[in-house]
Amino acid sequence: MRKIVAGLHMSLDGVIESPEKWSFDYYCDEVGQSIKSRRDETETLLFGRTMYEEFAAFWPGQSGEVADFMNNTPKLVASRTLESVDWSGSTLIEGDVFAALGALKEKPGGNITVTGSATLLRSLIAARLVDELHLLVCPIVLGEGKRLFAGSHRVPLSLAGAESFPTGVTHLTYQPA
Numbered sequence: 001m002r003k004i005v006a007g008l009h010m011s012l013d014g015v016i017e018s019p020e021k022w023s024f025d026y027y028c029d030e031v032g033q034s035i036k037s038r039r040d041e042t043e044t045l046l047f048g049r050t051m052y053e054e055f056a057a058f059w060p061g062q063s064g065e066v067a068d069f070m071n072n073t074p075k076l077v078a079s080r081t082l083e084s085v086d087w088s089g090s091t092l093i094e095g096d097v098f099a100a101l102g103a104l105k106e107k108p109g110g111n112i113t114v115t116g117s118a119t120l121l122r123s124l125i126a127a128r129l130v131d132e133l134h135l136l137v138c139p140i141v142l143g144e145g146k147r148l149f150a151g152s153h154r155v156p157l158s159l160a161g162a163e164s165f166p167t168g169v170t171h172l173t174y175q176p177a
Contacts, residue, residue: 002105003131004046006114006121007038008148010135016118017146026138030165038134039069043110046101048120049079055115056087076104076112078120098127105129118146125155128176133157139168 009019047055052075059070075090078097085092093100101124104112114121114130124130156177164170 002107002109003111004101004105004124004129005038005111005132006130007134010137011140011142012137013141014147014149015142015145016148022140023138026167026169028165028167031136031169034171041111042073042113044112045073045075046112046114047075047077048117049082051116052077060087098129101129118148122152126153131175133174135172137170137172
């Protein structure tokens, strides 16, 4: 059975928006290894429309280990507005996203990893389709920005793991309670 796994950088006050503007200050080898270990378990990437469009505009022109992973890993896109997806290895999920992902989880294979895509991730958490939520909490308060759980309904989670890194980042892993 496959798992849907999500990973995000988050500020202490819950902001997940534009981590490229603030999370790199807290990067260290241990954070990199944590991210790489989840990447190594990923068989399929799952994106909402906005993140898909941002990544599809950026990654095809890049090279290196991460670019190879992004460009060569199969990608699923959940969108009500896109009619097609052109990034190599991408498939637009047709019809009921929750039913399609539920059926896909029942098949053998590696993890389906959600990166970013806050709106999609909120709905997947509420539908109890996310098996692991990995939060890399950075020791910074941003004050404003998109928050993962803004407007969310109550969803009980269970702490499955916690580790801290030299730069003050805490990696919290949650599973459905």
